[in-house]
Amino acid sequence: MARIKDVTAYICARYPHKDELSKARVTKLVYLADWKSAQKNKKQITKIEWYFHNYGPYVEAVVDSALKDPRFNIVSTSTMYGDEKTIFKIKNNADFEKGLSEEERKIIDDVISDTKNLYWDSFIKHVYGTYPIRVTDRYKTLNLVALAKQESSNK
Numbered sequence: 001m002a003r004i005k006d007v008t009a010y011i012c013a014r015y016p017h018k019d020e021l022s023k024a025r026v027t028k029l030v031y032l033a034d035w036k037s038a039q040k041n042k043k044q045i046t047k048i049e050w051y052f053h054n055y056g057p058y059v060e061a062v063v064d065s066a067l068k069d070p071r072f073n074i075v076s077t078s079t080m081y082g083d084e085k086t087i088f089k090i091k092n093n094a095d096f097e098k099g100l101s102e103e104e105r106k107i108i109d110d111v112i113s114d115t116k117n118l119y120w121d122s123f124i125k126h127v128y129g130t131y132p133i134r135v136t137d138r139y140k141t142l143n144l145v146a147l148a149k150q151e152s153s154n155k
Contacts, residue, residue: 032115071095
C-alpha cells in the first residue's frame with residue numbers, strides 16, 4: 001500500500017487545476033482513487049479507513065499527512081464568497097512519484113481524467129454517485145473492498 005502523503009503529492013502534482021486543490025477536493029480525490037483500486041484490484045491504494053462524514057467521504061489523515069510533509073505548501077485563501085479555503089500546493093522540485101507503483105499512478109491518473117473538468121457541484125455529484133456513498137448511511141465506516149465485491153455481485 002502507498003503512503004497517504006505520496007498519493008496526495010501525486011494528485012497535487014498532476015491535477016491540472018491547481019487552485020481547485022482544496023482540502024475537501026484532495027481528500028475526495030484520494031477516496032476516488034481508493035474506490036477505483038478496490039473495484040479493479042480488490043484492494044485500496046492507501047490504508048485509510050474511510051468514513052462517511054456529513055459532507056461525503058472524509059478523514060483527517062489526508063490533510064494531516066500533507067501538513068507534515070515538506071513537499072507541500074499549504075496556502076490559506078478565500079472562496080469567491082469570502083469563506084476560508086485551504087489549498088494544497090506541491091513544491092516545484094518535489095519528488096511526487098516516489099512510493100507509488102505504476103498501477104497506482106495509472107489509477108490516480110484515471111481519477112484525475114474523470115474529474116478534472118468537473119466544477120464543484122458536478123464533482124460532488126460524482127463522489128455521491130459512487131456505490132459506497134449510495135448504499136451506506138452517514139456516520140458509518142466505508143469498507144471499500146467489501147463494497148466493491150458487493151457492487152460486482154449485484155451487477
